[in-house]
Amino acid sequence: MIMIDQDRPSARDHREIGRAMGVFAGHPDVGAGLPLWLPSGAVIRHELEQFAREVALASGCQPVYSPVLGKRALFERSGHWEKFSEDMFPPMPVGGDQLVLRPANCPHHAMIYAAEQHSYRELPVRYNELAPMFRSEPSGSLSGLSRVRQIDLDDTHVFCRPDQLRDEVVLALDALLDAFAVLGIDVEYLRLSCRDDGPGFLGEADQWRQAEAELRAVVAERGLDWREAPGEAAFYGPKIDVQVLDAAGKEESIATVQLDFNQPERFDLSYIGEDGAAHRVLMIHRGIIGSMQRMAAFLLEIYDGRLPVWLAPVQLCLLPVAAAQREAADDAVRLLRAAGVRVRLEPDGSLGRRIQDSRSRRDALIGVIGASEAGADEITVDDPASGVRDRLKLARLAELIKEAVGRRDRRVVLG
Numbered sequence: 001m002i003m004i005d006q007d008r009p010s011a012r013d014h015r016e017i018g019r020a021m022g023v024f025a026g027h028p029d030v031g032a033g034l035p036l037w038l039p040s041g042a043v044i045r046h047e048l049e050q051f052a053r054e055v056a057l058a059s060g061c062q063p064v065y066s067p068v069l070g071k072r073a074l075f076e077r078s079g080h081w082e083k084f085s086e087d088m089f090p091p092m093p094v095g096g097d098q099l100v101l102r103p104a105n106c107p108h109h110a111m112i113y114a115a116e117q118h119s120y121r122e123l124p125v126r127y128n129e130l131a132p133m134f135r136s137e138p139s140g141s142l143s144g145l146s147r148v149r150q151i152d153l154d155d156t157h158v159f160c161r162p163d164q165l166r167d168e169v170v171l172a173l174d175a176l177l178d179a180f181a182v183l184g185i186d187v188e189y190l191r192l193s194c195r196d197d198g199p200g201f202l203g204e205a206d207q208w209r210q211a212e213a214e215l216r217a218v219v220a221e222r223g224l225d226w227r228e229a230p231g232e233a234a235f236y237g238p239k240i241d242v243q244v245l246d247a248a249g250k251e252e253s254i255a256t257v258q259l260d261f262n263q264p265e266r267f268d269l270s271y272i273g274e275d276g277a278a279h280r281v282l283m284i285h286r287g288i289i290g291s292m293q294r295m296a297a298f299l300l301e302i303y304d305g306r307l308p309v310w311l312a313p314v315q316l317c318l319l320p321v322a323a324a325q326r327e328a329a330d331d332a333v334r335l336l337r338a339a340g341v342r343v344r345l346e347p348d349g350s351l352g353r354r355i356q357d358s359r360s361r362r363d364a365l366i367g368v369i370g371a372s373e374a375g376a377d378e379i380t381v382d383d384p385a386s387g388v389r390d391r392l393k394l395a396r397l398a399e400l401i402k403e404a405v406g407r408r409d410r411r412v413v414l415g
């Protein structure tokens with residue numbers, strides 16, 4: 001038996017783990033910072049996207065779609081051109097216009113809001129999109145999945161009345177914290193970034209004070225550690241960051257609920273109030289999974305590739321001991337696939353070698369069918385993460401995996 005050394009730091013580099021699992025690859029002709037998702041990586045991403053969509057729907061979001069391109073004028077109006085044009089890809093002249101790849105999805109969502117008139121009665125509206133955005137990062141700073149030039153973001157923009165701010169922040173934060181519990185990510189603390197007396201903060205001081213007080217109340221009642229960071233707010237609004245530790249113990253903020261006083265002004269976004277007059281709407285940026293690339297890298301590292309079973313590219317690696325069990329193994333593959341289990345059949349080579357390969361691929365479970373199992377519709381299953389071994393009916397195993405995946409449990413309980 002080969003044991004994976006969990007403590008070796010190099011084993012926690014998502015690039016190494018990704019290589020062993022076949023998660024992503026790069027090619028010089030495609031370009032730096034533009035990773036290709038291989039089939040195993042695509043499974044992880046598909047499951048994350050599915051999860052993000054479910055959470056977004058459950059917290060009242062409506063799916064929208066928007067193009068990755070927009071006129072340079074859109075980003076001049078949003079303020080991105082002035083602040084971030086260095087990090088944007090150069091404009092493409094098309095039919096008298098200049099088109100750019102978007103550096104953020106907010107302006108498109110602002111335009112979706114602006115496409116219809118909104119009454120105070122129908123607010124809040126929450127638009128969710130799994131949306132690619134682009135950063136022209138220097139080649140030297142690019143790395144694996146964690147620093148890339150196309151970021152696929154689970155992105156939500158909430159448009160609400162000022163009196164709805166607190167409820168919206170509660171909804172956003174609770175959805176995030178619940179999702180992190182499912183993903184097995186421990187929250188270190190919540191960080192509330194506020195303004196200070198320095199220059200450059202946009203909007204009325206009163207508006208800030210009130211918004212910060214609401215955020216403070218929400219953060220304080222979550223029962224988690226929290227800290228206030230004066231002066232750390234973005235120029236356009238205060239925010240709450242969810243701080244976590246990566247596999248190396250380094251702190252990073254993995255999700256944010258960000259208020260925005262700026263874009264509603266710039267795009268003149270309003271709603272019709274009870275008084276029949278137009279009022280400025282409040283905008284909140286939030287997501288659940290955030291960047292698909294970064295979340296995949298983060299999870300690969302904290303789990304050393306041994307992802308929760310619902311995210312595992314291979315949920316069961318099936319190994320017939322000898323050629324005589326090949327037919328039984330084929331039947332087992334059919335039964336398990338019909339139950340929705342991601343099974344990989346490895347019929348050839350020495351059993352020890354196949355087990356070792358499966359372990360370095362971080363397959364969730366390893367199932368062996370020898371002569372005695374084949375005669376009884378049974379399988380002997382090992383969970384390399386827990387060391388538990390069990391022999392059970394194939395149909396029972398299919399059921400256990402299906403149940404664990406349906407509940408998004410960390411692992412299948414054997415034995």
Ligand SMILES: [Zn+2]
Binds near residue numbers: 104105106157285286
């Ligand atoms: Zn945004």
